[in-house]
Amino acid sequence: MGHGWEGAVLKLFRGKDFEFTVTGAEDVTEHYRRLHLTDGGMLALTGVHPTMWVRLWFDRADGRHHQRAYTLVDPDPAAGTFSLEFALHDGRASDWARKAGPGDKIEATLQGTGFDVPDPLPARLVVIGDTAAFPAVTSLLNAMPDVPATLWLETQHASDHDLGLSLDPALHDLHRVERRAAGGHLVDEVRAALPALIEDSADVYVWITCDTTTTRALASYVRKELSIPRHRVHALGYWRPEKR
Template structure:
């Protein structure tokens, strides 16, 4: 398959490319799937950082289809990692459900970095709480970040789309406060407001595109939360 314009652009910006080899897969819930992969020497060569993600290039009837996935339990020594898929009807979801051991898939590293590389919001202070807002597609990144930020209290506010979403093994510390909200429930936005007045609380907002914009808009305009306290990135769009 010839590379798409999108893949050519990613390469032009200096992407590091590799191929992942599938080792196996397993369903965790009817709407959440896990795929184990071997990354070869790639992790050892480029290192692993919290919430590290790769661009995977799926074959969509001979066309490139790009989606980004956080590496779970990435191990530089063995070169192995896991990918987790929140299942929606689409090329990536179908691939995760049907893939077999030995399958290869192209992957690119470009743009991945850990938010808030400095642990201090201002000289002489530290972050006292992290509020993470997302959906099931964000679970791997949330787990990775909270492993890295293990000392500060955290509150996780999650959108659910299916009844079985709450059965997903989150793998978070028992002390982590996790609250679930139905997709579109404005109570999540209201709950976010409860933390806005805490000057040493930061917000990691990575959910559906319109929901991400609504949360950030409320934090910035209604509560005056500085942009240095917010990391925002839309993980997917309901508009397609």
């Protein structure tokens, strides 16, 4: 597969290429779509780990390729199947997801997806994300089922509240925050509440997966102002406005 300079870089880092086939699709809400796919032999080769994700390749209007990453939902190595979920907005990836149906194919690269559950387990898990991060958040909570977690999840649409997470009320404290000021409102909410939750900065694990700008602001805050060790912070910008 040829994917320009991005593809060449991923090849240098031993990225593995696959082709997925869509077997079904469902609109969870008008702004959230789930696709079911066969894996092109990927899972039998690579296995599965928590928060596992793949890079999908899309064509831009200028003819160039670009990739976007999506977390696997319900991967089944024996069947060679999984699902992907798309928080729909403007951009080529969402355009493809809106139209995709049975028989459609898409090229993908697996590289950079490794994640190890923190050892030792933290006393508290802090999760900050938005609807694009729902699959990863679900996988993360399933990987640490007995760890208390406080979650801030940013929403953009009223229907986002219909997207359910499997939470344990005894362990999980969920705060939904409306998206305002391009993520600035979420940053303010977290900064106001998070310090009171942290008794020992070395005994918490913080997972931040928002848009790129918000993720950078929050990662800088928890590392520099709350002194949480770098190895106890996972920060990855999940999306940014796409060029068409």
